[in-house]
Amino acid sequence: MNKQCSFLKSDMTRCQAYSVEESDFCLSHDPNQKDEKLAAVRKGGQADSYQSLKLSLPAFTIKEPQDVVPAVIQTINELREGKLPPRIANTVGYLLGVALKAFEVAEIDDKIEAIDRIILERKTRK
Ligand SMILES: [Zn+2]
Numbered sequence: 001m002n003k004q005c006s007f008l009k010s011d012m013t014r015c016q017a018y019s020v021e022e023s024d025f026c027l028s029h030d031p032n033q034k035d036e037k038l039a040a041v042r043k044g045g046q047a048d049s050y051q052s053l054k055l056s057l058p059a060f061t062i063k064e065p066q067d068v069v070p071a072v073i074q075t076i077n078e079l080r081e082g083k084l085p086p087r088i089a090n091t092v093g094y095l096l097g098v099a100l101k102a103f104e105v106a107e108i109d110d111k112i113e114a115i116d117r118i119i120l121e122r123k124t125r126k
Pocket of ligand 1: 015016026
């Protein structure tokens with residue numbers, strides 16, 4: 001049935017993808033698949049792009065971590081109402097996760113700065 005792609009990556013490990021039928025390579029590495037892949041990529045891109053879907057969804061305002069919750073809920077509702085294709089909802093979900101992570105990092109940075117200030121104050125007091 002499905003075999004592993006024979007393509008060797010630059011680190012000399014084998015590509016983990018399955019090979020396509022009657023080939024030793026996956027869709028990305030089979031030299032005979034270049035045109036089919038391009039067509040598939042183009043088709044996929046068109047189907048899921050905002051422009052071609054003509055979506056007019058309300059903008060999110062995310063100024064603090066708490067704003068991520070309504071954005072996630074809005075995305076869930078738009079997905080369930082069929083306004084948002086699953087692939088785009090998935091991307092939005094991922095990006096909301098990135099935003100949340102950025103808030104976390106910023107918060108840690110603020111805490112470290114505060115701790116640094118306290119340590120410095122104690123040192124100068126002596
Ligand atoms: Zn491959």
